[in-house]
Amino acid sequence: STSTSTSTSMASTTSSKGACEFYVVFLVDDALFYRRVDLGFCASTLEGCDAALCAQLKLSPQITWSHSAKAACPPPASLRFAATSGSTTLLRWRLRDGSYDWDYGWDLCGSMYRVDDVRSMIAEMEGTRDLDHPNRFEAAGARRVKEGRWRQERPDALCVAAPVLSVLAVNRVQDVFRAPLYDGAPSLAALNAATTPLDGAFYLRSRPTSVHVPLPPSRKGAAASPAVAVLVPAKNAAKTIRRCLASCLGGRQTGVDVVDVVVVDDGSTDGTADVVRDHFGSRVRVLRIDDSGGVARALNVGLRHLESSSSSFSSSSFSSSSSSSE
Numbered sequence: 001s002t003s004t005s006t007s008t009s010m011a012s013t014t015s016s017k018g019a020c021e022f023y024v025v026f027l028v029d030d031a032l033f034y035r036r037v038d039l040g041f042c043a044s045t046l047e048g049c050d051a052a053l054c055a056q057l058k059l060s061p062q063i064t065w066s067h068s069a070k071a072a073c074p075p076p077a078s079l080r081f082a083a084t085s086g087s088t089t090l091l092r093w094r095l096r097d098g099s100y101d102w103d104y105g106w107d108l109c110g111s112m113y114r115v116d117d118v119r120s121m122i123a124e125m126e127g128t129r130d131l132d133h134p135n136r137f138e139a140a141g142a143r144r145v146k147e148g149r150w151r152q153e154r155p156d157a158l159c160v161a162a163p164v165l166s167v168l169a170v171n172r173v174q175d176v177f178r179a180p181l182y183d184g185a186p187s188l189a190a191l192n193a194a195t196t197p198l199d200g201a202f203y204l205r206s207r208p209t210s211v212h213v214p215l216p217p218s219r220k221g222a223a224a225s226p227a228v229a230v231l232v233p234a235k236n237a238a239k240t241i242r243r244c245l246a247s248c249l250g251g252r253q254t255g256v257d258v259v260d261v262v263v264v265d266d267g268s269t270d271g272t273a274d275v276v277r278d279h280f281g282s283r284v285r286v287l288r289i290d291d292s293g294g295v296a297r298a299l300n301v302g303l304r305h306l307e308s309s310s311s312s313f314s315s316s317s318f319s320s321s322s323s324s325s326e
Contacts, residue, residue, distance in 0.1 A: 038088040041088050
């Protein structure tokens with residue numbers, strides 16, 4: 001984070017054993033929420049997943065670049081479906097499989113932890129300077145969760161399937177780390193004097209690939225362009241999925257602005273997801289469901305994953321020999 005202002009909020013759930021489990025959400029004052037997220041559902045999912053250290057609200061499959069490290073950080077191959085409720089879908093991955101933001105397990109910019117784990121981390125840092133400053137606390141915690149008992153007991157993490165927040169890297173009010181800012185960042189005084197509200201919808205439309213983002217550009221006189229998202233539920237489609245996706249991505253040639261293509265791999269056993277990742281990379285996102293539930297379930301999971309206001313459906317319902325799509 002570029003800020004020292006860190007706030008926390010508390011949530012609790014009642015476990016099947018009747019005990020009340022408490023959770024803490026760390027936030028910073030430069031975090032911008034632009035979609036609702038069910039924190040109660042995040043807490044209950046975290047409770048039922050002992051191996052998961054946290055639920056990171058700032059991460060979603062569209063995050064492929066680390067602004068802080070100035071390096072690519074693609075979603076880990078182990079990223080998979082975890083649970084869904086209402087408009088909130090959670091994914092799960094193994095922290096060690098990620099890089100940079102995807103392997104940063106102790107985060108104060110929008111993450112939920114068990115209160116007991118936070119207490120344990122604080123106890124480990126007693127007597128050190130790591131408790132003197134939020135940025136040191138975060139950096140030291142991120143180092144600790146990569147080793148020892150933390151890596152063994154809490155190797156996984158949860159994230160949201162559809163982005164809910166971004167962190168505005170436009171000013172620095174701490175003097176511990178030289179976190180990079182975007183060019184043209186205004187002064188804090190200028191930001192405080194501004195009266196124009198931030199356009200959260202801009203980040204939904206622009207689909208930032210980094211957690212840290214600049215301020216939205218001025219949109220005076222700009223005409224909104226139509227955006228279409230394509231959802232492809234597929235099962236055992238390794239032989240035919242490339243042609244389908246090539247057609248979807250070619251939408252721009254017909255005047256359609258294809259801003260998002262998501263493949264929901266419904267329990268394929270022929271490497272469908274690997275084919276998509278190998279041939280299309282970050283241009284197509286893959287959501288993997290381990291246990292096949294049919295086209296209807298795949299569509300419902302995929303719909304919650306889409307960010308676009310309008311959607312075009314390509315229902316492959318692929319068998320190993322099918323190559324048709326609508």
